[in-house]
Amino acid sequence: MTVARREKAIERALLVSALSAVSMLALIAAFILIEGAPVMLRHGISSFLAGTRWAPTKGSFGILPMIVASVVVTLGAMVIAVPLGLSCAVFLAEIAPRRAANFLRPAIQLLAGIPSVVYGFVGILFLVPLIRENLGGPGLSVLAAVVILGVMVLPTLIGIAEDAIEAVPRTYKEGALALGCTHAQAIRRVILPAARGGIIAAVILAMGRAVGETMAVIMVIGNAAIIPCSVLDPARTLTSNIALEMGYAAGDHQKALFATGVVLFAFIMVLNSIATMRIVRGRR
């Protein structure tokens, strides 16, 4: 009797801990929204989202430049990360000898472990001067952020894409090879199309990482709150807008940073939901 009751109590305690992640997510969403939404509504959602002037101390809260910068930087990072990351994933899953794969896999995970401030630092010291001297402009630019982010999202992209490629049944590949395909043809015509769902999920999750990255971007993008006209112009992303001004903002200014967080959160949730649904559908 007591054992049964104890078992029941333990089960209940475990259920409570199991609900911790979901409740934390709900709590985060609720708090960001409660802090951010009122100032957004008061100034009008359209003038907040489509306004081009960010002068928080003068009461202008237009975050269009940050939205544009976040989108441009994220898509730009994908131009670098998708070809490089997919190639690495195919290499790991199909080409690499066992020992090379066993060396490369942890190395790529290490790339994920390096703190984002270190990426930003290396970016300032090497990438920014390289851009300034060879391509012109201030160096602190959209391009610098694109390159840094392109590298930073590689582990996410490679890990998930490799899983997707390895989940393709062996028989598909064997069938293709039996029909006389070369290995390269089998990869391109059979394996990659079969793994498409997971690969798209990998790219979307990588986009989520890029949109959300903060410290590395702050250090190399220049942080000017204007819509960039070229990749050599400085810009300011949603994340860097929050992190730059949180330290001293007060009143409506601080609330506007939370409102920026609401927009960022919405971006991330949409991307994550699409990716999660794709992965779940792929598993079935």
Next chain:
Amino acid sequence: MTIPIDVETKHRIVVVLLWLAALVALAVLAFIIAVVLWNGLPAVTLSFLLESPRDMGRAGGIFPMVVSTVAVTLLAVIVAAPLGVGTAIYLTEYTSETALTRVIRFGAECLAGVPSIIFGLFGFIFFVIQLGMGWSVLSGGLTLAVMILPTVMRTAEEAIRAVPESFREASFSTGASRWQTVTQVVLPSALPGIVTGVILGVGRGVGETAAVIFTAGSSLHIPTSVFSPARTMAVHFYILAREGISMRHAYGTAAVLVILILAINTAANWLMLRFQAKQG
């Protein structure tokens, strides 16, 4: 006869390109580590590690930041590990796939994708302001705990799932209850996998800046309790580098951080390999 040769050549080109992609990724990693260690290691001496900073970090060492980093990360792990492992036990041992488990998993996936700056905003408004903890080790640790929860949970779940079903059946057949089976049979065999997840969580915590800077603060003093404000190594490095206070000390701090991350990742990998070898 020309077509098969053409296809063969194409195949070779593809293979070469794929090798090249892998080498590029490796080269970037090697470059970052080499640059940081080459420039940073000369600054890292015993006194650098054991002294307090002077003149905002231009001189002296990083001892308070080492203490802060350990304190904040330790607190995060103490909170996140039981929750994450509890979740994993519940999902694997106590329930089958239901709508509820789908919600739990979806929540964890989403939490894993939330950017660290959002954790920073949340931790600031919830722990620092609402719960009145102020900028402190406690606020920073709890914020980090929420952040690393999905990592701990996911790895623990995988490790527990890898325990063969026959272990559980054998345990049940001796008359053991579910909880006894979990604590005596399942958890011991899944332990290396679980520890790997916790170590990976530690790695994320050590390197984190955005979530900690607005919750633990940036005090230069050694924290004396969980309610003291603290400046972790990553935050210290960020401030040194961004405000151009001292390149030498920024590099030194970065080198310590990178060495720490290298050690943490190596430990996690070694454990994981050993675990997989045991699972056979």
